[in-house]
Amino acid sequence: MTAPAIQLKGISKAFGPVQANKDISISVAPGSIHGIIGENGAGKSTLMSILYGFYKADKGEIWIKGNRTEIPDSQAAIAAGIGMVFQHFKLVENFTVLENIVLGAEDSGMLMPSLSRARKELKALEEEYELYVDPDARIDEIGVGMQQRVEILKALYRKAEILILDEPTGVLTPAEADQLFRILDRLRSEGKTILLITHKMREIMEYTDTVSVMRRGEMTATVKTAETSPEELAELMVGRKVLLQVDKVPAKPGKPILEIQNLSVTDSMGVERVKGIDLQVRAGEILGIAGVAGNGQSELLEVLGGMRADRGRISGSVKLHGSELPMTGAGSDARARRDAHIGHVPEDRQAEGLIMDFHAWENVAFGYHRDPAYNAGLLMDNAALRADTERKMEKFDVRPPLPWLAAKNFSGGNQQKIVVAREIERNPDLLLIGQPTRGVDIGAIEFIHQQIVELRDAGKAILLVSVELEEILSLSDRVAVMFDGKIMGERAADQTDEKELGLMMAGVAGEAA
Amino acid sequence: MDKMPKWADVVLIPVISILLAALISALVILAIGENPVEALNLMVNGALGSTYGWGYTLYYATNFMFTGLAVAVAAHAGLFNIGGEGQAMLGGLGVALFCLYLPLPHWTIALVVAAVGAGLFGAAWAAIPAYLQAKRGSHIVITTIMFNFIAFSVLNYMLVEVLKPQGAMDPASAKFPAATHLPSLHDILAPIGIEFSKSAPANVTLFVALAACVFVWALIWRTPLGYEIRALGKSEPATRYAGISSVRIIMITMLISGALCGLMAINNVMGEAERLVLNATEGAGFIGIAVALMGRNHPVGVFLAAILFGFLYQGGAELALWSSIPTELIVVIQALVILFTGALDNMVRMPIEKLFLAFRKEKA
Numbered sequence: 001m002t003a004p005a006i007q008l009k010g011i012s013k014a015f016g017p018v019q020a021n022k023d024i025s026i027s028v029a030p031g032s033i034h035g036i037i038g039e040n041g042a043g044k045s046t047l048m049s050i051l052y053g054f055y056k057a058d059k060g061e062i063w064i065k066g067n068r069t070e071i072p073d074s075q076a077a078i079a080a081g082i083g084m085v086f087q088h089f090k091l092v093e094n095f096t097v098l099e100n101i102v103l104g105a106e107d108s109g110m111l112m113p114s115l116s117r118a119r120k121e122l123k124a125l126e127e128e129y130e131l132y133v134d135p136d137a138r139i140d141e142i143g144v145g146m147q148q149r150v151e152i153l154k155a156l157y158r159k160a161e162i163l164i165l166d167e168p169t170g171v172l173t174p175a176e177a178d179q180l181f182r183i184l185d186r187l188r189s190e191g192k193t194i195l196l197i198t199h200k201m202r203e204i205m206e207y208t209d210t211v212s213v214m215r216r217g218e219m220t221a222t223v224k225t226a227e228t229s230p231e232e233l234a235e236l237m238v239g240r241k242v243l244l245q246v247d248k249v250p251a252k253p254g255k256p257i258l259e260i261q262n263l264s265v266t267d268s269m270g271v272e273r274v275k276g277i278d279l280q281v282r283a284g285e286i287l288g289i290a291g292v293a294g295n296g297q298s299e300l301l302e303v304l305g306g307m308r309a310d311r312g313r314i315s316g317s318v319k320l321h322g323s324e325l326p327m328t329g330a331g332s333d334a335r336a337r338r339d340a341h342i343g344h345v346p347e348d349r350q351a352e353g354l355i356m357d358f359h360a361w362e363n364v365a366f367g368y369h370r371d372p373a374y375n376a377g378l379l380m381d382n383a384a385l386r387a388d389t390e391r392k393m394e395k396f397d398v399r400p401p402l403p404w405l406a407a408k409n410f411s412g413g414n415q416q417k418i419v420v421a422r423e424i425e426r427n428p429d430l431l432l433i434g435q436p437t438r439g440v441d442i443g444a445i446e447f448i449h450q451q452i453v454e455l456r457d458a459g460k461a462i463l464l465v466s467v468e469l470e471e472i473l474s475l476s477d478r479v480a481v482m483f484d485g486k487i488m489g490e491r492a493a494d495q496t497d498e499k500e501l502g503l504m505m506a507g508v509a510g511e512a513a
Numbered sequence: 514m515d516k517m518p519k520w521a522d523v524v525l526i527p528v529i530s531i532l533l534a535a536l537i538s539a540l541v542i543l544a545i546g547e548n549p550v551e552a553l554n555l556m557v558n559g560a561l562g563s564t565y566g567w568g569y570t571l572y573y574a575t576n577f578m579f580t581g582l583a584v585a586v587a588a589h590a591g592l593f594n595i596g597g598e599g600q601a602m603l604g605g606l607g608v609a610l611f612c613l614y615l616p617l618p619h620w621t622i623a624l625v626v627a628a629v630g631a632g633l634f635g636a637a638w639a640a641i642p643a644y645l646q647a648k649r650g651s652h653i654v655i656t657t658i659m660f661n662f663i664a665f666s667v668l669n670y671m672l673v674e675v676l677k678p679q680g681a682m683d684p685a686s687a688k689f690p691a692a693t694h695l696p697s698l699h700d701i702l703a704p705i706g707i708e709f710s711k712s713a714p715a716n717v718t719l720f721v722a723l724a725a726c727v728f729v730w731a732l733i734w735r736t737p738l739g740y741e742i743r744a745l746g747k748s749e750p751a752t753r754y755a756g757i758s759s760v761r762i763i764m765i766t767m768l769i770s771g772a773l774c775g776l777m778a779i780n781n782v783m784g785e786a787e788r789l790v791l792n793a794t795e796g797a798g799f800i801g802i803a804v805a806l807m808g809r810n811h812p813v814g815v816f817l818a819a820i821l822f823g824f825l826y827q828g829g830a831e832l833a834l835w836s837s838i839p840t841e842l843i844v845v846i847q848a849l850v851i852l853f854t855g856a857l858d859n860m861v862r863m864p865i866e867k868l869f870l871a872f873r874k875e876k877a
Contacts (some may be wrong), residue, residue: 183755242536307753335756355747362740367755370737377733384777 003066003163005030005193006051011060012045024060028162028210033184033194035204035225038214038237039413039441044197047166047214051195052084055079064162083155087167089147091139098122098135101154118157129186137202152183163187164195168437169203174469174502175292181207199237199441201230202470213237213272227396238443248453251477254283256322257430257461258304263316265299265308275485276316281430281461286452288464288476288493290501296485297465298347301434303327304463305344306334320430338367343428345419347435347465353419354407361389361403364422367382372473396421397447413444420448424455431455434465449475469498469505475505483507517869523814526806530861531821534853547838556839559831560824566831568713569697573797574823575715575780578722580801581819582729583690583773585810587653589733590766591746594644596657597774598798601634604775606671607634609789612689613676623693625778628721635775636768638664643767646759653767654714661798672791686789695784716784722819725773726812732769742766774798800826804854806855818854826848 005393006028013021020043028034038044049055050063053071062069064080071077077084091100098118106114119135126132133149142150148168155163165184169177184194184207196208204211205225212222213236220236235241258281259349263273274296281287287298302308304318309332318325320340326332344367346352354363365374365385374385389403395416398410407415416436423431435447436452452475456462466472472479473493481488481504488504539549560570580597587594594600611630617623642656669684676686697716702709733739745752745762752759781793800822807821808814829843853861 016870093659306756307752334754335757335760338756346754351748351750353751355744355751357747358744365740366744366751369740369755375737379731380737380740382735 004028007063009061011057013057017433019217024219026212030193031191032209033188033196033207035196035208035211037204042214043217044214078158081161083160084164085151087170089151093140096136096138097133097150100150101157131183145172162193166197215239234442246449251285253285256280256282259319261317265303266313268311273485277487281463283461284456284459286456286462286464286475288472288479289482290472291482292480292505293467295482297482301432301465305432306337309333330474341429343423343431345423345428345433349415349419355387356408357406360405361386363407363418364389392421412439413441424451430461432463481505517866526861530853532806534849538849555832555835556828560828565710566714568710568715569827570823571576571719573826574819575719575722576797577778577800577804577819577822579773580797581804581815582725583770584801585803585815587766587770588810589746590742593654595654596660597801597825598794599650599661600638600771600774601777601798602664602668603638604631604635604778605789605793607631608778608782609686613694617693620695627783631775631778632772636772639767639771643764647763671736684791688788714785718780718784726816730812803851803855
């Protein structure tokens with residue numbers, strides 16, 4: 001039998017009192033795709049950082065291809081044939097693809113010889129792995145899927161035999177993700193070893209050979225993918241039984257809450273992002289907007305949330321409870337929207353929904369900080385804020401339940417719970433919610449979905465935007481598909497499937513609804 | 514990640530930085546053939562050895578508190594106000610106009626009126642760069658720097674063409690009326706039996722500066738406006754989401770910042786010179802940047818850093834007076850303190866942090 005591509009023996013790593021990795025041993029067969037799954041904060045990223053030389057393990061050994069290997073820094077990792085594709089790409093935006101690939105691996109004082117050599121080698125790599133990119137395109141001109149290919153090529157160019165991919169599909173559309181996995185498949189057949197870190201069950205089940213589950217710093221199991229099930233893995237990850245399907249009764253839609261007629265949005269660059277759409281959301285129903293990212297859904301949410309009042313042009317009519325909602329001028333900003341009982345969970349919680357450096361208790365009032373309940377005279381009532389935070393943290397099971405902790409120190413799922421708690425607990429008539437579970441772990445997904453359904457059952461209207469088709473289908477009562485700023489059609493969620501919606505998302509199906 | 518205790522962060526690291534700056538200063542003094550111990554002795558005695566020395570140290574510190582607070586307030590909104598110098602100059606103009614042309618029967622009324630004038634003029638001078646930043650996106654660093662030069666020219670014009678008394682030779686206004694003279698620390702402390710130097714310039718404005726520290730603390734950490742200012746400083750897209758108008762916050766923050774700089778004028782123009790001279794600010798607007806940097810944009814830190822820089826200013830002046838150490842070297846010493854406490858903060862911080870972690874591990 002050949003030696004394992006990677007073998008970790010008893011790896012432990014602590015950050016102060018927090019034991020991020022506890023006595024982890026794992027063996028990865030060469031030429032396989034090995035998945036590592038676990039909730040946010042389970043220690044996956046720490047383990048990979050140790051393997052890539054960012055952290056030094058407190059205890060334990062790393063063996064690469066049967067040899068004991070010390071990896072004090074990333075240079076050593078690259079020398080040992082390990083390549084890493086980060087969740088957030090490390091590319092220079094205004095460099096070309098070729099320049100990015102050579103960056104850091106220039107082999108002479110002058111750039112030109114390196115570049116021309118790299119061009120040849122890149123061509124060979126592209127053909128070998130069917131990984132085509134335009135070497136002269138600038139990074140900021142190509143899509144995220146392409147950028148990811150560049151990252152993979154960067155690793156291959158450095159002779160990587162082992163590829164680590166950290167949440168590679170987090171930023172990809174379903175089609176791009178499929179392409180990525182075709183590439184990974186190809187790499188595997190060429191004998192490369194792939195470590196895939198993800199929390200998406202579907203990717204694990206469909207593409208990996210073996211899967212290791214991590215929970216709270218420990219490796220709880222390593223199993224052959226063919227011999228396990230999503231339910232079993234979820235239970236191993238969370239430590240209890242998890243509902244993978246959203247548990248909800250059929251909707252009982254009431255009168256229309258939100259009525260959109262012929263809404264168009266032009267951004268500040270003069271590009272029309274939303275092109276005359278009509279939508280209606282009724283009380284007690286969830287309308288899901290499906291679509292590949294960048295087809296106008298973000299702009300739609302932002303306009304409704306009052307975030308675009310001073311940018312670009314907006315035309316058309318938006319009515320809430322039958323009365324016109326101003327789109328520009330007085331009463332059109334996000335504060336006025338909140339006063340009109342519109343809650344908003346933004347797509348990007350880290351840049352918009354939270355101030356990452358603020359304490360949790362400060363974030364719990366964000367956007368509502370002028371509410372009399374949070375103020376006493378001229379000053380803010382910090383005691384009231386903290387009490388409110390403790391209550392919300394308990395109700396939404398935010399962990400750790402420490403109001404003093406800065407938002408950035410919570411895991412993605414718990415950050416999202418803080419945002420969702422803030423918006424849902426205001427009991428809004430209309431909830432705008434974008435990418436509710438992006439980068440959120442399974443346990444928290446289940447919880448957040450339940451909260452959304454509960455709000456619906458309380459007779460509120462919910463407008464959901466998500467690029468996760470699975471989420472749209474399981475959560476929505478009705479689905480509208482957006483493509484190129486237009487609504488391609490609407491379907492009842494229980495009378496359609498991924499295939500039909502996927503075609504509409506690609507702009508194939510006509511207007512027929 | 515683990516952190517070191519808070520006291521190490523706010524006390525130990527600045528102290529080590531200052532000691533390092535002192536050490537290198539000592540080496541420089543040695544290198545030019547002087548005695549560093551004697552120099553230190555002169556500085557400490559000159560700045561802190563008598564009520565006269567204290568009177569000057571506190572006078573300078575008062576200036577730096579205002580400008581330091583001004584930079585700190587703007588920094589919380591993510592704005593770098595380098596225009597303190599110009600705003601303080603214009604504050605001086607406001608003080609001079611109000612003191613010279615309004616009938617002010619008593620110093621208490623004069624103080625309030627002059628403070629309003631100083632604040633208004635300082636704020637007005639900050640308002641234009643603020644507007645350009647908020648509405649047009651012109652970078653506030655560039656515009657406030659340019660406004661320093663314009664302020665100097667405006668002041669020059671006003672002094673030479675408008676305020677200079679007939680027949681006078683130097684570009685300065687007339688003496689302010691006697692009723693506007695602010696009580697010095699000597700006047701304030703004499704009734705309670707404390708003997709304070711009569712000729713030192715520290716005056717009642719010190720207490721205005723202390724009040725300003727409390728005001729800034731409450732504003733930034735206790736009011737919804739401060740909350741919005743800090744939010745904008747941390748994340749502009751998030752303020753858009755929360756319905757906080759960045760235009761409004763930039764304007765308000767810069768008006769407050771400019772007003773704080775302007776308020777400095779009641780100390781140097783009204784309290785000390787009792788007339789407006791051309792170079793009244795003496796670089797205090799720029800020192801304010803170092804003070805805010807060292808004070809971590811917190812009023813308590815600004816207060817302590819202002820005292821330190823007051824000490825450096827007064828001690829340096831004494832040093833130049835009583836030793837053969839050239840005045841340029843005093844600037845070098847001040848620069849070293851700024852360099853170590855501000856710019857090289859991480860150089861000290863990282864090893865100390867490691868030390869703490871290693872120590873803790875040992876115990877565990």
